[in-house]
Amino acid sequence: MSETVQIIIEGKEYEFPVVEGSEQEKAIDISKLRAQTGYITLDYGFKNTGSTKSAITYLDGENGILRYRGYSIEELAEKASFVEVAFLLIYGELPNKKQLDYFQDSITQHTLVHENMKRFFEAFPQGAHPMGMLSSMISSLSTFYPESQNPDRSVVDIEKTIHRLIAKLPTLAAQAYKHNMGHPTVYPSNDLGYCGNFLKMMFSLPTEDYEVDPVVESAINKLLILHADHEQNCSTSTVRVVGSSQANLYSSVSAGIAALWGPLHGGANQAVIEMLESIREDGGDLQKWIDKAKDKNDSFRLMGFGHRVYKNFDPRARIIKKAADEVLEQLGVDDPVLDIAKKLEQVALNDSYFVERGLYPNVDFYSGIIYRALNIPTDMFTVMFALGRLPGWIAQWKEMVENREPIGRPRQVFTGSNERSFVGLSDRD
Numbered sequence: 001m002s003e004t005v006q007i008i009i010e011g012k013e014y015e016f017p018v019v020e021g022s023e024q025e026k027a028i029d030i031s032k033l034r035a036q037t038g039y040i041t042l043d044y045g046f047k048n049t050g051s052t053k054s055a056i057t058y059l060d061g062e063n064g065i066l067r068y069r070g071y072s073i074e075e076l077a078e079k080a081s082f083v084e085v086a087f088l089l090i091y092g093e094l095p096n097k098k099q100l101d102y103f104q105d106s107i108t109q110h111t112l113v114h115e116n117m118k119r120f121f122e123a124f125p126q127g128a129h130p131m132g133m134l135s136s137m138i139s140s141l142s143t144f145y146p147e148s149q150n151p152d153r154s155v156v157d158i159e160k161t162i163h164r165l166i167a168k169l170p171t172l173a174a175q176a177y178k179h180n181m182g183h184p185t186v187y188p189s190n191d192l193g194y195c196g197n198f199l200k201m202m203f204s205l206p207t208e209d210y211e212v213d214p215v216v217e218s219a220i221n222k223l224l225i226l227h228a229d230h231e232q233n234c235s236t237s238t239v240r241v242v243g244s245s246q247a248n249l250y251s252s253v254s255a256g257i258a259a260l261w262g263p264l265h266g267g268a269n270q271a272v273i274e275m276l277e278s279i280r281e282d283g284g285d286l287q288k289w290i291d292k293a294k295d296k297n298d299s300f301r302l303m304g305f306g307h308r309v310y311k312n313f314d315p316r317a318r319i320i321k322k323a324a325d326e327v328l329e330q331l332g333v334d335d336p337v338l339d340i341a342k343k344l345e346q347v348a349l350n351d352s353y354f355v356e357r358g359l360y361p362n363v364d365f366y367s368g369i370i371y372r373a374l375n376i377p378t379d380m381f382t383v384m385f386a387l388g389r390l391p392g393w394i395a396q397w398k399e400m401v402e403n404r405e406p407i408g409r410p411r412q413v414f415t416g417s418n419e420r421s422f423v424g425l426s427d428r429d
């Protein structure tokens with residue numbers, strides 16, 4: 001007999017099924033709760049709510065475990081390419097040689113963006129935040145590919161949209177950067193790999209030769225893999241909810257980019273470096289900033305510390321910390337802001353306030369450090385996160401569509417006024 005739970009409401013007992021995941025995590029299926037009892041559940045921020053069943057990513061925050069399709073993040077970051085991981089997330093299995101060649105070739109064929117999009121960039125003010133540009137650009141791709149807007153789209157159309165998105169996001173990200181630099185656009189090089197091509201579009205100039213640095217390329221590959229999926233986080237849930245209305249994939253991903261932008265989510269990596277710079281400008285007194293973070297009357301938080309689901313060391317942070325140390329050493333980077341980061345990490349890791357609350361440095365703490373060492377400007381950090389997260393968004397959107405999930409539509413507990421009569425303007429206080 002399958003397991004059930006009893007809920008007693010106003011003395012009456014109701015029975016609800018228990019759903020068990022492949023890692024034995026359990027959920028109470030309350031999909032019939034309102035119909036049977038008239039009650040709903042209240043769960044701010046959906047902290048206890050499973051919005052779907054998903055076979056993509058397994059995350060155990062208490063034990064610091066993260067796996068994509070069963071493969072540990074540690075092994076993937078060590079052995080795989082980002083494009084392989086994208087295939088794995090989206091299609092469920094690691095590609096064989098033929099599948100990988102086809103996938104890579106198809107992505108390479110779609111790296112150019114329509115020339116008209118250059119005019120959109122021209123219209124943005126210089127210094128426009130690249131996440132704002134990226135979100136707009138990705139949404140506008142849907143207007144160039146109207147077949148993507150059809151809710152009854154064919155598998156072929158969906159495949160094309162997926163390949164186009166993976167191909168064009170780095171091109172648009174690099175164009176946003178070049179726009180802000182006031183430099184000419186660098187077109188994609190189809191003889192380079194995914195990360196190498198992106199680096200060239202970002203950093204090459206018409207005035208000098210450019211060679212991709214393998215240390216930098218490998219660090220970017222690792223960072224993108226570590227960010228590729230993180231189950232039902234804020235931006236991914238956004239993509240699924242927007243997509244559940246049958247909005248096209250470009251618009252759904254554009255909404256995901258907007259959600260990622262916030263400093264409590266992907267925007268934290270930018271906030272980390274800004275915080276470190278403020279600490280340096282203020283004289284570098286770390287204890288003062290630690291005390292501020294602990295002071296309940298002060299809204300300041302140590303950016304890059306703590307995580308919504310990891311109350312243990314974030315497994316991605318462990319890998320990135322090692323990568324950050326390697327990159328800094330291999331590139332011979334000497335940067336006072338990075339010294340402050342290292343000291344802050346030590347002070348916080350030994351402070352009982354942070355230890356007791358399980359507030360460890362998260363993935364954004366170290367990724368910000370690496371991006372800075374690679375000369376990626378601060379406002380591009382979250383764009384780098386978006387590049388990594390794209391396959392996860394796509395995989396989650398595809399799963400939601402294939403499972404024919406209903407439109408996302410939470411309920412509420414209404415706390416406003418009861419019905420009252422309209423008062424004419426002259427009779428109002």
Ligand code: CMC
Pocket residue numbers: 230233263264265266268293294300301302303304305306307308309357359362363364
């Ligand atoms: N600095 C100081 N205190 C903190 C911090 C911090 N960074 N994070 C949490 N706390 C305290 C908080 O004040 C609370 O204390 P108390 O129990 O005394 O009231 C306790 O720790 C629990 O905090 P919470 O807000 O209930 O934790 P949460 O799980 O809801 O929030 C978080 C998680 C990531 C929003 C939060 O830790 C935070 O704001 N961190 C800084 C921003 C950041 O680095 N975000 C990136 C997250 S990783 C990227 C991603 O996956 O999106």
